[in-house]
Amino acid sequence: QVQLVESGGGLVQPGGSLTLSCAASGRTFSTYVMAWFRQAPGKEREFVAAITRSGGSTSYTDSVRGRFTISRTNAKNTVYLQMNSLKPEDTAVYYCAADYHWTIPPRNKDEYDYWGQGTQVTVSS
Numbered sequence: 555q556v557q558l559v560e561s562g563g564g565l566v567q568p569g570g571s572l573t574l575s576c577a578a579s580g581r582t583f584s585t586y587v588m589a590w591f592r593q594a595p596g597k598e599r600e601f602v603a604a605i606t607r608s609g610g611s612t613s614y615t616d617s618v619r620g621r622f623t624i625s626r627t628n629a630k631n632t633v634y635l636q637m638n639s640l641k642p643e644d645t646a647v648y649y650c651a652a653d654y655h656w657t658i659p660p661r662n663k664d665e666y667d668y669w670g671q672g673t674q675v676t677v678s679s
Contacts, residue, residue: 556580556668558650563673566640570677574635576650576670583631584608587659589666590624590635592646592675599649603635604659613659618644640677647672 562574574590589604603614603624612624623636633650651666653659660666 556583556586556652558652558668558670560648560650560670560673563648563675565676565678567679568641568677570640571636571638572640572675574637574648574650574673574675576633576635578631578633578652581654584628586652586654586668587656588624588626588633589651589653589659589661590633590648591651591663592644592648593672594646597646599663601661601663602648604661605633606657606659611658613661615661637675640675642677645675645677647674 557579558576560576566572590602591599592602593599601615605612605624605626609626621639626633649672650670652668653666
């Protein structure tokens, strides 16, 4: 089992940057694929980015590719989401998620076993 705690959210102007962190505790962090999802008011939770256990491969939803970067530091039990060129439509609660069973991180939220509590990101002038 793993516990996840996100941090780094906040209010930022359009075009600005934020870096989210997700600290994990419990079972060996390097055995989990990790992902970031987000949920805007009135919308379903959607996939943002994912990373393999070693960090050697990443994937992104089209709307953030080229602006967001997911990374992980297994020695620190932490996964990051660097967000640049933020847009108002990026406003959402951002969640990190972990899964032990998959080798290639899935994009379906239902495949993930563990979730953090979420951190709010608001992009507004």
